[in-house]
Amino acid sequence: MMNRTIAALILLAAIVFAQTSIGFGQEKPQRRLEIKALTEEGRGEYSEESRTFVATNGIMVVYGDLVLTADRARGNMTTGEIVAEGHVRLQRDQLVWVGENIRYNFLTLQMESEQFRTGYPPVFAGGERVGTPEGDRGVVATNYSAKDTLRILTNQVYTGRNAFVTTDDIANPGSRVRASAIKVVPGKWIEARNAVLYLGKVPVFYFPYYKQRLDGQGNRFNFVPGFRSSYGPFLLSSYTWVMDEHLDGVLRADYREKRGGAGGLDLNGHLGRWGEATFKGYYLYDEDPTRDNAGYDIPNNRYRFDFGYSSNPYTNLYVKSRVRYASDPRVLENFFEGEYRRNPQPNTFVEVNQLWDNFSLDVFSQVQVNDYLETQERLPDVRLSGYRQPVLNSPVYYETVSSLGYYQRNYAISNDIPQGQDYAAPRADTFHQFTLPQTFMGWLNVIPRAGGRLSYYGEATGAGGTNEATGRAVFNTGVEFTFKASQLWPGATNRLFDINGVRHIIEPSLNYVYVPSPSAAPSELPQFDYELPALRLLPIDYPDYNSLDSIDSQNVIRLGLRNRLQTKRAGKVENFFYWDVYTDWRLDPQSGQTTFSDLFGDLLIRPRSWMVLESLMRYDTEDGKVNVAYQNFTFRPNNVWSWGLGHLYSRDQPGTSTTSLGEGENALTSLFFLRLNENWGFRMAHQYDIKEHWLQQQAYSIYRDLRSWTAALTLRYEDNRTSPNDLTVAFTFSIKAAPKYGIGGDAVHTAGLIGY
Numbered sequence: 001m002m003n004r005t006i007a008a009l010i011l012l013a014a015i016v017f018a019q020t021s022i023g024f025g026q027e028k029p030q031r032r033l034e035i036k037a038l039t040e041e042g043r044g045e046y047s048e049e050s051r052t053f054v055a056t057n058g059i060m061v062v063y064g065d066l067v068l069t070a071d072r073a074r075g076n077m078t079t080g081e082i083v084a085e086g087h088v089r090l091q092r093d094q095l096v097w098v099g100e101n102i103r104y105n106f107l108t109l110q111m112e113s114e115q116f117r118t119g120y121p122p123v124f125a126g127g128e129r130v131g132t133p134e135g136d137r138g139v140v141a142t143n144y145s146a147k148d149t150l151r152i153l154t155n156q157v158y159t160g161r162n163a164f165v166t167t168d169d170i171a172n173p174g175s176r177v178r179a180s181a182i183k184v185v186p187g188k189w190i191e192a193r194n195a196v197l198y199l200g201k202v203p204v205f206y207f208p209y210y211k212q213r214l215d216g217q218g219n220r221f222n223f224v225p226g227f228r229s230s231y232g233p234f235l236l237s238s239y240t241w242v243m244d245e246h247l248d249g250v251l252r253a254d255y256r257e258k259r260g261g262a263g264g265l266d267l268n269g270h271l272g273r274w275g276e277a278t279f280k281g282y283y284l285y286d287e288d289p290t291r292d293n294a295g296y297d298i299p300n301n302r303y304r305f306d307f308g309y310s311s312n313p314y315t316n317l318y319v320k321s322r323v324r325y326a327s328d329p330r331v332l333e334n335f336f337e338g339e340y341r342r343n344p345q346p347n348t349f350v351e352v353n354q355l356w357d358n359f360s361l362d363v364f365s366q367v368q369v370n371d372y373l374e375t376q377e378r379l380p381d382v383r384l385s386g387y388r389q390p391v392l393n394s395p396v397y398y399e400t401v402s403s404l405g406y407y408q409r410n411y412a413i414s415n416d417i418p419q420g421q422d423y424a425a426p427r428a429d430t431f432h433q434f435t436l437p438q439t440f441m442g443w444l445n446v447i448p449r450a451g452g453r454l455s456y457y458g459e460a461t462g463a464g465g466t467n468e469a470t471g472r473a474v475f476n477t478g479v480e481f482t483f484k485a486s487q488l489w490p491g492a493t494n495r496l497f498d499i500n501g502v503r504h505i506i507e508p509s510l511n512y513v514y515v516p517s518p519s520a521a522p523s524e525l526p527q528f529d530y531e532l533p534a535l536r537l538l539p540i541d542y543p544d545y546n547s548l549d550s551i552d553s554q555n556v557i558r559l560g561l562r563n564r565l566q567t568k569r570a571g572k573v574e575n576f577f578y579w580d581v582y583t584d585w586r587l588d589p590q591s592g593q594t595t596f597s598d599l600f601g602d603l604l605i606r607p608r609s610w611m612v613l614e615s616l617m618r619y620d621t622e623d624g625k626v627n628v629a630y631q632n633f634t635f636r637p638n639n640v641w642s643w644g645l646g647h648l649y650s651r652d653q654p655g656t657s658t659t660s661l662g663e664g665e666n667a668l669t670s671l672f673f674l675r676l677n678e679n680w681g682f683r684m685a686h687q688y689d690i691k692e693h694w695l696q697q698q699a700y701s702i703y704r705d706l707r708s709w710t711a712a713l714t715l716r717y718e719d720n721r722t723s724p725n726d727l728t729v730a731f732t733f734s735i736k737a738a739p740k741y742g743i744g745g746d747a748v749h750t751a752g753l754i755g756y
Helices: 002-023 331-335 337-342 750-754
Strands: 033-037 043-047 052-056 059-063 066-070 072-076 081-092 095-105 111-113 116-120 123-127 158-160 163-166 175-185 189-199 202-213 220-228 232-244 247-256 260-270 276-285 301-314 317-326 349-355 359-366 375-390 397-410 423-435 438-440 444-457 470-482 485-494 499-515 554-569 572-586 599-608 611-620 625-635 641-650 665-675 680-689 694-705 709-718 726-735
Touching: 033 043, 033 052, 059 072, 066 072, 066 095, 123 175, 163 189, 175 202, 202 232, 220 750, 301 331, 331 337, 337 750, 499 572, 709 750, 726 750
Parallel strands: none
Antiparallel strands: 033 059, 043 052, 052 072, 059 066, 066 081, 072 081, 081 095, 095 111, 095 116, 116 123, 123 163, 158 175, 163 175, 175 189, 189 202, 220 232, 220 726, 232 247, 247 260, 260 276, 276 301, 301 317, 317 349, 349 359, 359 375, 375 397, 397 423, 423 444, 438 444, 444 470, 470 499, 485 499, 499 554, 554 572, 572 599, 599 611, 611 625, 625 641, 641 665, 665 680, 680 694, 694 709, 709 726
């Protein structure tokens, strides 16, 4: 009986609504109102004459993206009004409203309730009443108190009073913001006025205006108290705020007992199709600028500014810009350690790039903003690139890169002493190359190529300019051979190493490059784009080799062999063994070069998904010695503990060559994490210099889960040898709804646990 009654009710509701929906032009005709029973005892009655229904003992109402469940409900199909009672839950626009009694109109989206809770993780709100009088569109009716009413301004915006906002998803939140008035914009944010932050029952801060985005990113405080040898006791504090969807930022106020007060402002502009803009400003009057800055002339007034912009205003048009200025060469290292470790020599540039199917135009400008950093100024560098593309309908392919610009090499100035003599010159360069890709026997790929470039350098000016106006011609040719072979063993299994079938892929390669002596040697040209030290072999073919001013004769074969062993784990194909080996055979070595370059090897072994060994090796085949070795072993068997162990070795390579690695090192790193229980965790990190028998750095952190917050107490000690040792103790905390770092972020950016 129940099933037939409910079925008839659903059918009649759908028919009646299909007729009435014509009268409401703002609603989509394809939407249907569905009423379902949630229990075996569910009952429903529908009156065709009055076009009303009554349902009891557990019901669900579905209309478009609206889902309402309750113990009982009654509704009017003509007016669209539904009155639900008992454990009412209403979900719409990613928001969930909960109350014991809710009156809702699925046509006008009006809602009333005596008590309510609403939210979308990780942001929640609650209050005493949600509602609006019939027909109201922003005017509070006299039969409701302005203190208690939550009314609908439009069909997408709600306002309310005597309510709270929290990110703590429990009945009695540990922290909340209570407000005299709030506004809820479904899917976007919650606004509050005359708001007070409560920790438990204690008021701690007043906000005339408070805004919280529903994704958890919004208004919040962050404090990092601690002690550091170079600071003394310190407190780093910030307030993250959101004005609207176009502007948000961070206000900073810091105090370091030995260095004084400091402050800053970060702004983030969200400009829609015109992109994203950021600004960071920070200033302090350093009361002890010479501390830890031996050898540098550091002023008391210290500051940094950082402006960034990126946009994609039109299809395939990209604009990027970054301007970074600091008062002295040590301000980032002293006060923004995390940023300094990621990029110790920030540059300033503006770049505009337009892409087409086969071409791209790039305009790049770079200037020296900080005179203590050596900079290759480009004023500007205009580059037109033609990607490899067929010539008409022939099998021949063509590619090109042409550039034009004015360049200036500005050396760094340290303590008012230039570290070199600046020079500048214009340069024009054009490169063109033809290739003929072929496949033989269905498996051997052969790509012969021939190309050439013409360059013109204007007369070099400046104290270091010694070059006359010069032209250069370069011819290049070569051929590349590659193929791939594989073998499958589907029956190969091993429980210990989680092997479920094996596939072996082998990829040998041979790349021959011949470049006769250019018409002008590198020593005859101003050096703007030159070879830099690198841990890997530089490209040998063009246009990938882009050290334009270092181009010299070449007669070399690059030999490579890549092996991959794969298996299926957790339904996915995974490499459990990867080894890439390559070297250069120099048929005509240049001065200072050996016949064979170092033998390079990239190795990855994954015995289990949670156990990984990564290795990079450079072996000197002439001397029979290892030049560079890097290994990293990671264990992550479960969510209780993990351990990463790394080793870096490089041999001393003194010399004036631009590719010399300089003084070598031999160091061990260790990172261990242990989850003690649901609430406590422990982390320790060490860095040890084997060569000098020197424990350079050790750090220990204790983590505590505070339900809606996480906290960490960190102790770090650095033995600096040539400068005073540094001891740091800091306490950091992060709200779970808007964590300071993503998963594992504190391991990558360890300086964040002690401040910036």
